[in-house]
Amino acid sequence: MTSSQAITSLHVPLLDLQAQYATIRDEVLAAVGEVLDSQVCIGGPKIAELEQKVAALCCCAYGVGVSSGTDALLCSMMSLEIGPGDEVITTPFTFFATAGSIARLGAKPVFVDIDNRTYNLNPDAIESVITARTKAIIPVHLFGQMADMDSIMSIAERHGLAVIEDAAQAISATYKGRRAGSIGAVGCLSFFPSKNLGGVGDGGMVVTNDPTLYERLLVMRNHGSKPKYWHPYVGGNFRLDPIQAAVLLVKLPYLDGWSEARRRNAAYYDERLGRLGVCVPYIKSGCTSVYNQYVIRVERRDELKMHLAQRGIQTEIYYPSPLHLQPCFADLGYEPGSLPESVKASREVLALPIYPELPGAHREFVADAIASFL
Ligand SMILES: *Cc1c(COP(=O)(O)O)cnc(C)c1O
Numbered sequence: 001m002t003s004s005q006a007i008t009s010l011h012v013p014l015l016d017l018q019a020q021y022a023t024i025r026d027e028v029l030a031a032v033g034e035v036l037d038s039q040v041c042i043g044g045p046k047i048a049e050l051e052q053k054v055a056a057l058c059c060c061a062y063g064v065g066v067s068s069g070t071d072a073l074l075c076s077m078m079s080l081e082i083g084p085g086d087e088v089i090t091t092p093f094t095f096f097a098t099a100g101s102i103a104r105l106g107a108k109p110v111f112v113d114i115d116n117r118t119y120n121l122n123p124d125a126i127e128s129v130i131t132a133r134t135k136a137i138i139p140v141h142l143f144g145q146m147a148d149m150d151s152i153m154s155i156a157e158r159h160g161l162a163v164i165e166d167a168a169q170a171i172s173a174t175y176k177g178r179r180a181g182s183i184g185a186v187g188c189l190s191f192f193p194s195k196n197l198g199g200v201g202d203g204g205m206v207v208t209n210d211p212t213l214y215e216r217l218l219v220m221r222n223h224g225s226k227p228k229y230w231h232p233y234v235g236g237n238f239r240l241d242p243i244q245a246a247v248l249l250v251k252l253p254y255l256d257g258w259s260e261a262r263r264r265n266a267a268y269y270d271e272r273l274g275r276l277g278v279c280v281p282y283i284k285s286g287c288t289s290v291y292n293q294y295v296i297r298v299e300r301r302d303e304l305k306m307h308l309a310q311r312g313i314q315t316e317i318y319y320p321s322p323l324h325l326q327p328c329f330a331d332l333g334y335e336p337g338s339l340p341e342s343v344k345a346s347r348e349v350l351a352l353p354i355y356p357e358l359p360g361a362h363r364e365f366v367a368d369a370i371a372s373f374l
Helices: 017-038 045-057 069-079 097-104 149-159 211-221 242-275 301-310 327-332 340-348 360-373
Strands: 062-066 087-090 108-111 134-138 162-166 186-190 204-208 294-297 349-352
Touching: 017 242, 045 062, 045 204, 045 242, 062 069, 062 211, 069 097, 069 162, 069 186, 069 204, 069 211, 087 097, 097 108, 097 327, 108 327, 134 149, 149 162, 204 211, 242 294, 242 360, 301 349, 301 360, 340 349
Parallel strands: 087 108, 087 134, 134 162, 162 186
Antiparallel strands: 062 204, 186 204, 294 349
């Protein structure tokens, strides 16, 4: 018997940003007030401080604050001179931005199937799609666990390719003791509100250890201008704004505790759901996940989602359609049966509430509801 067995319906959201805000409200209001009082509305000390602290967290020498995770990818690829005619290898089982950014630069996304346990890029499938036009590989550290970076880096080095880590979901995750974003040429972070370190709007950062690339990123973020009003490149307006930086600086010291709380929630689900025979997240040895999402895998996924919804439990499907089968990429010519692991995953995955402030009773209620379905 568990304490919540008598309860038949609760409101259990997938994410409750108000619960987190309640714990830091005074600090956030003061920090935002400071920016407003200063009227330094572009650039300034908050941006510099955030760049330095996030870079340090990621074990990188440099950080470049940008307007979103998407723009982190765009600005990185522009700085690496990726453009028309180039091919970039990535996973089809990710948020659209990863491949959308490649296509927006006139380059061609080349999709490779995923590992069916981690949902990350399967390195064994990479070499067969490398051509003379291949410029880069973008591994995505999906749901908070890093991709198989040793294999990816060794393939990239063998073929002279740049590696751009899409670490939007994996800030401070580790792979053999190394942080997300610190292994490839660059790491791309997102501060979208639902990410583990979320702003109050859009924001992102590129982290790197490469001083030349750092200089190029700074120029590219500001219309490719250096010196002012002189444009060696066509860049963009990819700037992060100081109000976002101020809020993120308030949140940053809490991030480790929040990741720990996510891992505690994950451990609870692992134990309860594992006993029921549910396919729970597989975390490779040597990796620590920051559980941006806790994703289970079930054959009767749509029925389970409905069953949970009827009990007031919100869940989500990341991602219901793999990118190689999206209408905008039809001209790439992928067949419906291609990249089968990605297709299969898109039919079976379900993300459960895992956010740090998730009440214990809710966690228990979710596990009970899944048990009653099975
Ligand atoms: C969120 C996300 C992005 C894009 O970040 P935005 O800040 O929303 O532009 C890119 N890649 C992945 C894997 C993401 O989860």
